[in-house]
Amino acid sequence: MTKMIIGLGNPGKQYENTRHNVGFRVVDELCERFNAPAMQSKFNGMYTILHRPEGKVILVKPLTYMNLSGECVRPLMEYYEIDTDDIVVIYDDLDLSPGSIRLRQKGSAGGHNGMKSLLAHLGTDKFNRIRIGVGRPVSGIKVSDYVLSPFNKEEAPVITEVIKKSASACEAWLEKPFIDVMNNFNGI
Numbered sequence: 001m002t003k004m005i006i007g008l009g010n011p012g013k014q015y016e017n018t019r020h021n022v023g024f025r026v027v028d029e030l031c032e033r034f035n036a037p038a039m040q041s042k043f044n045g046m047y048t049i050l051h052r053p054e055g056k057v058i059l060v061k062p063l064t065y066m067n068l069s070g071e072c073v074r075p076l077m078e079y080y081e082i083d084t085d086d087i088v089v090i091y092d093d094l095d096l097s098p099g100s101i102r103l104r105q106k107g108s109a110g111g112h113n114g115m116k117s118l119l120a121h122l123g124t125d126k127f128n129r130i131r132i133g134v135g136r137p138v139s140g141i142k143v144s145d146y147v148l149s150p151f152n153k154e155e156a157p158v159i160t161e162v163i164k165k166s167a168s169a170c171e172a173w174l175e176k177p178f179i180d181v182m183n184n185f186n187g188i
Contacts, residue, residue, distance in 0.1 A: 002056040004082050005170050008091040008114040011063045019134040020147040023090040027059050029167040045072035054174045067113040070121025088128040096133025099158035101166055103182040104129050128178045130166050
């Protein structure tokens, strides 16, 4: 069985440590943990394939920019014949406080443009996701400016920890059903 782990974000050095790029950072963490082969480029994305005892695992970072993420993910899923049950999408969430994670098996985009694109391209809201809290901006700051800004000094270590927790949740999913992973990781 092949599984796909998709981290949402924006390509480019200027976006590397922004709130919108926590999904990319989880994929980077997994690449490091698994000593993954170098990423290759296809279908407007970067990806690498791991051969693990549990099966093949594809780690993906769409290069379409956040709002067009589905344009990368759908063709990759079709090419590798991966069902929506066998993916997990990791992305930032304004409605969760920095450092918290929520795992879900379905749901709306919640105003997240990357998720809107995925929902449109996949034609379903039933797929696994890990939402990483980045909090809301203080009044006067536009949401777009906020998500494209880096974490402050106080938030940075908290986010580093939640990146590691999210990567651990992905690892656990390789060995057991997502519902079990949800029970173990939600609320921590």
